[in-house]
Amino acid sequence: MEQWKRNLIVLWFGQFLVMSGMTMIMPFLTLYLQADLGLSDPHEIGIWSGAIFASNFVTAFLFQPLWGKLSERYGRKLMLLRSGFGMAIVMCLMGFAATPLHLLLLRLLNGVISGFNPASIALVSATTPKDKLGFAMGTLQSGGIAGTILGPLIGGILADTIGYRFIFYITGASIFVASILVLFVVKERFDRKQAEQKKQMSVLAGLKQIVIVPQITALFMITLLIQFANMSPMSLIPLYIQELNPELTNLAFFAGLVSSATGLSNMLASPVLGKIGDRIGAEKILLISLLGAAISFIPQAYASDVWHLLIARFFLGFFLGGLVPTVNALLGKYSPRGMETRTYSFNSSFISLGNVIAPVAGGIVSGWIGIDGLFIISAILMLANGIWAWYSLLRQKPGLHLRKHDKE
Incomplete structure (x- = not known):
């Protein structure tokens, strides 16, 4: 099998595992705040859930360009591994949150280190023949969508059987597995010495x-x-x-x-x-x-x-x-x-x-x-x-x- 196809298959599963893991808990965030983090006032729950949901995207908006710059110097695969293993650790830590503030800070940190999806897109774009790029992008997108569909369903089943906190641990484990697959299977032609010699903007x-x-x-x-x-x-x-x-x-x-x-x-x-x-x-x-x-x-x-x-x-x-x-x-x-x-x-x-x-x-x-x-x-x-x-x-x-x- 050609390497670009192997990359696409692994990153499809990576997108699926990351997106299913990320969406397992979000539909039940308000219930988690109420059942495990001690909030009872509906207005207070609404404010905290809105802030916690948005915080990840705020820091992701600010830091994504920085990771894009660093990928040009150190490679897209390294950015995938940085994001994957980093998010796996942070998601597990969310399961130990004792207050809504802890969860908010961890969501902010998760946005800082996130970037698995854009790095996957960039790596597929760089390694796929141009006449197959539309098919590759569509296939990669379907992996993320499949994870988004099944994540809330899996999370709902798990929430009723093992509780909300364990969903964070399973999420972290899913992202860790995706990162291991990237580490051993995905390959990228990247000359780091040549990249370091280029003028950095x-x-x-x-x-x-x-x-x-x-x-x-x-x-x-x-x-x-x-x-x-x-x-x-x-x-x-x-x-x-x-x-x-x-x-x-x-x-x-x-x-x-x-x-x-x-x-x-x-x-x-x-x-x-x-x-x-x-x-x-x-x-x-x-x-x-x-x-x-x-x-x-x-x-x-x-x-x-x-x-x-x-x-x-x-x-x-x-x-x-x-x-x-x-x-x-x-x-x-x-x-x-x-x-x-x-x-x-x-x-x-x-x-x-x-x-x-x-x-x-x-x-x-x-x-x-x-x-x-x-x-x-x-x-x-x-x-x-x-x-x-x-x-x-x-x-x-x-x-x-x-x-x-x-x-x-």
Whole structure:
């Protein structure tokens, strides 16, 4: 088997183990604060859970560019191992947290050392043949989505059988296993001596060089708007289901079912759309996916019961499967030579920024226009993204914006 295929398989499992581990506890965070960390006031629980959830993304937003810079000097595989083993230790420590403050500080630390996903993307991008890049990115994305789907389900089963604290230990062990697989199987051609001789740019100087390419600037903003449109109504879906079917007693189950439906179709669509993108162009797949996602958000605003919502979210997942991996493939295409990893790290920062501001903004805006209004806003943002993608990526003549070394 070719090495790029071995890398892809191992990093698929790595993405699966990391994302399943990371999502095992998050749906039950409020219950953990109540059952194990001594909080009882609902308002206090809400404040702490919001701060703890966002803290990881705040520090990830700040530190991802630094890890991208260091990967150019020391290699992408080393950054994978740094992040993997570091997160494994921090996740285990979360199981020993005695107060909400301990958990908050550990989440902040986890964001500082995180970066397994962008490092995986960068390594796959660097080691995969260009004509297979769309397929590889879609396949890699499906591993993370599969983990995101199964993580809450596994966490729910474990929470009822062994308690919340042990989930952190299992999460740490899962990420440790993923890191061991990377250590022994994944290979990267990286000349450290040559890299050390290259002039090192600061994070800010690197950003300036990257955003000179107009397509990359557009892709960064598209990433932010995709994340905002997708995440702003996400945390409010349980309340929306309650509005649609107030008689439901197993609300948590249906909320998880609706989320899993989106993840399932996303996982199925990502490799297929990536492969089609290799044939017709990733730019066209991105445009089709953005327009399809815009249309799929509209029936969610007019759902009459939970089953209508579930069907609409399932169809949304097919189009979401063509967004993130396609953006990653295009970033690999347009990024300056030798700065691919740093480009992915900056893009990861925009994802983290969207994860921080979207739930907060969604909560505020929903108070004015209702939860159903958020789906309409998400549709408008996706449509605006589609127009932007057409203008910045498809309107220009083909071949004018390829990287210099792609022409060579």
